Amino acid sequence: MKKNFQTPIFFLLFITLLLQACGPGKYVRREFTYAKSVDTHSKKIDFQTKKLYRAGNIFADNRFDGARLNDFKQLNDSTFQVLITPENTPINPSPWYAFKIWSLRPDTIYLQLKYRHAKHRYWPKISHNRKDWAKIDHFIYNQDSTAIRFKLPVGKEAQWVAAQPVINSTDTKKWLDSLTARPFVSPVRVIGHSVKGKPLYMVKIGQGATGDKKIIVLLSRQHPPEVTGFTALKYFVNELVRNDTLTRAFYQKYEVWLFPLLNPDGVDLGHWRHNAAGIDLNRDWANYRQPEIDAVTKFIVNEAKKYHVQPVLGIDFHSTFRDVYYIFDDSFHSVLPGFCEVWTAGIDRIAAPFKTRKSPFGMAQPISKNWFYKQFKAEAITYEVGDDTPDNIIKLKARAAAVTMMDLLLRY
Numbered sequence: 001m002k003k004n005f006q007t008p009i010f011f012l013l014f015i016t017l018l019l020q021a022c023g024p025g026k027y028v029r030r031e032f033t034y035a036k037s038v039d040t041h042s043k044k045i046d047f048q049t050k051k052l053y054r055a056g057n058i059f060a061d062n063r064f065d066g067a068r069l070n071d072f073k074q075l076n077d078s079t080f081q082v083l084i085t086p087e088n089t090p091i092n093p094s095p096w097y098a099f100k101i102w103s104l105r106p107d108t109i110y111l112q113l114k115y116r117h118a119k120h121r122y123w124p125k126i127s128h129n130r131k132d133w134a135k136i137d138h139f140i141y142n143q144d145s146t147a148i149r150f151k152l153p154v155g156k157e158a159q160w161v162a163a164q165p166v167i168n169s170t171d172t173k174k175w176l177d178s179l180t181a182r183p184f185v186s187p188v189r190v191i192g193h194s195v196k197g198k199p200l201y202m203v204k205i206g207q208g209a210t211g212d213k214k215i216i217v218l219l220s221r222q223h224p225p226e227v228t229g230f231t232a233l234k235y236f237v238n239e240l241v242r243n244d245t246l247t248r249a250f251y252q253k254y255e256v257w258l259f260p261l262l263n264p265d266g267v268d269l270g271h272w273r274h275n276a277a278g279i280d281l282n283r284d285w286a287n288y289r290q291p292e293i294d295a296v297t298k299f300i301v302n303e304a305k306k307y308h309v310q311p312v313l314g315i316d317f318h319s320t321f322r323d324v325y326y327i328f329d330d331s332f333h334s335v336l337p338g339f340c341e342v343w344t345a346g347i348d349r350i351a352a353p354f355k356t357r358k359s360p361f362g363m364a365q366p367i368s369k370n371w372f373y374k375q376f377k378a379e380a381i382t383y384e385v386g387d388d389t390p391d392n393i394i395k396l397k398a399r400a401a402a403v404t405m406m407d408l409l410l411r412y
């Protein structure tokens with residue numbers, strides 16, 4: 001037997017068992033197969049023409065990052081039409097629009113938003129400074145909901161009209177820079193670049209060396225119009241960068257890796273859903289064909305390997321028609337068994353009476369949540385915020401989520 005043991009076959013078996021025992025899998029980025037696989041090879045997109053439009057006395061402008069307006073024309077004496085088309089099709093029905101509008105003289109016009117390949121979704125908002133936004137009072141649909149019409153007072157001063165508050169890549173970088181002045185936040189790092197060459201940023205939030213910590217990963221804005229999800233992320237992070245008893249205890253054991261904007265091209269190009277290669281990034285977490293997902297997954301795996309640390313929880317902030325948490329049901333065996341169920345119940349208790357729907361979301365699709373589980377056996381959640389969830393409710397829930405997460409993780 002002793003002699004046999006030295007033969008190659010036994011040696012290989014021994015090495016295989018040893019490797020399995022050490023669990024090397026999580027430090028090598030693997031490709032995964034899914035029941036609902038998605039072709040994420042790059043596709044052609046239509047770039048909108050950036051220009052100043054004029055119809056009669058009215059000007060419409062899409063020459064800013066985050067804008068979307070594909071045509072502008074006058075329909076009759078008082079009605080003007082904005083055409084909104086997607087970057088490519090097929091596409092999720094999330095018709096994003098954003099543009100500036102003004103007039104040579106004070107007037108009240110009717111503005112029609114006309115959509116191609118989708119029905120109306122986002123309640124129009126108006127801003128005079130691109131920071132403070134108000135919903136318009138009311139609008140009317142056309143018969144099949146592919147257009148809406150509303151009254152708009154216009155004047156010489158430009159105002160922004162948009163599907164949600166416009167927060168582009170420059171705004172996001174400014175926020176990230178401001179965060180680095182807060183406790184526990186490390187300098188901003190560039191982890192890669194988008195299709196169009198925009199930097200992909202991250203910061204670490206923690207104290208001391210990464211090496212002896214467990215890792216929480218925060219992601220946002222794979223899908224450009226999902227601003228309410230990003231707003232939740234900001235409120236969530238605000239709780240993580242306070243210097244108090246809870247955070248100090250938390251950062252003894254844990255470190256947070258924050259990736260606030262995974263699709264900077266899509267956001268700045270005013271896309272409905274995709275990156276600049278026409279792909280839904282939250283379907284590319286199996287084969288990493290797009291540079292944004294290739295960069296973030298490589299970074300997480302390599303950094304985990306470098307410090308020999310375990311990502312235990314991935315939180316991906318999104319928006320949809322209403323608040324919902326997509327979590328794993330109890331058939332999954334993560335490194336924090338059942339954490340998301342206990343955690344979300346805890347959020348509901350603090351945010352009462354605003355209970356949030358929980359939906360077990362199977363393992364069928366190559367999305368980030370499933371990647372965290374497959375790659376690291378980590379817990380993961382898709383944290384979905386409603387398109388119309390009021391800001392105070394987003395804040396209440398996001399703060400409850402952050403505080404409860406820290407508190408619970410300290411007890412796991």
Ligand SMILES: [Zn+2]
Pocket residue numbers: 223226318319
């Ligand atoms: Zn989404």
